[in-house]
Amino acid sequence: MPNNLQLFFQDLQQRGIVANVANLDNFYQLELEPKKKVVYLGIDCTGERLHIGHLFLLIQTIRFAKEGFQILLVLGGATSKIGDPSDKNEERPLLEVEKIENYQAKIKAQIERILIKPKKREKNDLAPLEQFYADNPKLLNDIYQILKKMNFIDFLRQTGKYLTIAYLSSKETVKKRINTGLSFLEFSYPLIQAYDFYYLYKNYNCHGQLGGSDQWGNLTTGLKLIKSFYPENQTFAFNFPLLADSSGKKISKSESGKKILWLNSEPKAFFDFFRNMPDEQAEIYIKQFTFLNEKQINDK
Numbered sequence: 078m079p080n081n082l083q084l085f086f087q088d089l090q091q092r093g094i095v096a097n098v099a100n101l102d103n104f105y106q107l108e109l110e111p112k113k114k115v116v117y118l119g120i121d122c123t124g125e126r127l128h129i130g131h132l133f134l135l136i137q138t139i140r141f142a143k144e145g146f147q148i149l150l151v152l153g154g155a156t157s158k159i160g161d162p163s164d165k166n167e168e169r170p171l172l173e174v175e176k177i178e179n180y181q182a183k184i185k186a187q188i189e190r191i192l193i194k195p196k197k198r199e200k201n202d203l204a205p206l207e208q209f210y211a212d213n214p215k216l217l218n219d220i221y222q223i224l225k226k227m228n229f230i231d232f233l234r235q236t237g238k239y240l241t242i243a244y245l246s247s248k249e250t251v252k253k254r255i256n257t258g259l260s261f262l263e264f265s266y267p268l269i270q271a272y273d274f275y276y277l278y279k280n281y282n283c284h285g286q287l288g289g290s291d292q293w294g295n296l297t298t299g300l301k302l303i304k305s306f307y308p309e310n311q312t313f314a315f316n317f318p319l320l321a322d323s324s325g326k327k328i329s330k331s332e333s334g335k336k337i338l339w340l341n342s343e344p345k346a347f348f349d350f351f352r353n354m355p356d357e358q359a360e361i362y363i364k365q366f367t368f369l370n371e372k373q374i375n376d377k
């Protein structure tokens with residue numbers, strides 16, 4: 078008999094939500110160790126609003142919450158100041174710190190609106206979509222406070238010592254940019270994300286990291302760092318697929334400027350986005366974006 082987490086994983090696969098998973102056995106074992114059922118998702122605050130790709134990630138996170146996982150959300154305080162090179166063909170502009178902090182406040186409010194059930198709703202708010210709320214998400218911002226105080230030498234001793242140049246250079250992002258230009262700043266990004274995971278493992282019993290399709294290198298670097306300190310750990314990572322349109326094209330800001338659906342858009346923009354897609358695409362999205370099961374979908 079498969080255990081609950083095996084069934085959960087099967088459901089994720091049937092919905093087309095898993096691109097990659099590291100240490101699936103560790104994940105299954107948590108069935109017997111509920112205290113370790115803690116996962117995190119990090120979001121960088123490099124823009125002022127979230128888009129449909131973020132909603133996709135948050136909905137997948139809620140699936141874990143429904144399965145009894147404590148959810149930790151990290152608004153990347155340190156990482157946003159470095160800039161994730163994953164999936165970027167060029168060096169990112171360095172954003173001013175005040176700008177990032179301003180973005181962070183805005184993004185926090187947008188995430189809370191999606192994940193946290195309001196105690197009181199404004200009259201004009203949309204009807205609460207009960208099934209969408211995770212009851213227990215924690216938004217964390219303390220890792221940045223730690224990193225801010227840590228000096229560079231201590232940071233290198235705690236992270237750089239355990240990650241070799243060969244290991245870091247084997248990551249897709251680095252391979253792609255090594256000849257065209259990747260600054261040391263961006264090269265060091267995975268160390269910070271790995272430190273976040275290590276910190277959450279140590280302090281919050283966080284055993285898994287969830288991330289979008291371009292995050293594989295960062296997720297696995299975190300697993301490796303944790304393993305250097307705790308060889309017997311039971312950590313794992315889940316990578317969700319790229320959100321694509323019907324032609325298989327990535328839906329993201331950079332690749333298809335016009336198509337991006339911002340989460341603070343008018344309801345009509347959402348309606349149009351979902352209404353105008355081809356049927357085959359709707360079939361995929363209904364599995365990925367809703368909690369309906371197969372029978373409910375087929376009955377509709």
Ligand SMILES: N[C@@H](Cc1ccc(O)cc1)C(=O)O
Pocket residue numbers: 118119120121151153156161269270271273274289292295
């Ligand atoms: N690198 C992630 C965001 C992130 C930041 C910090 C983390 O600890 C984890 C994830 C992204 O760009 O999507």
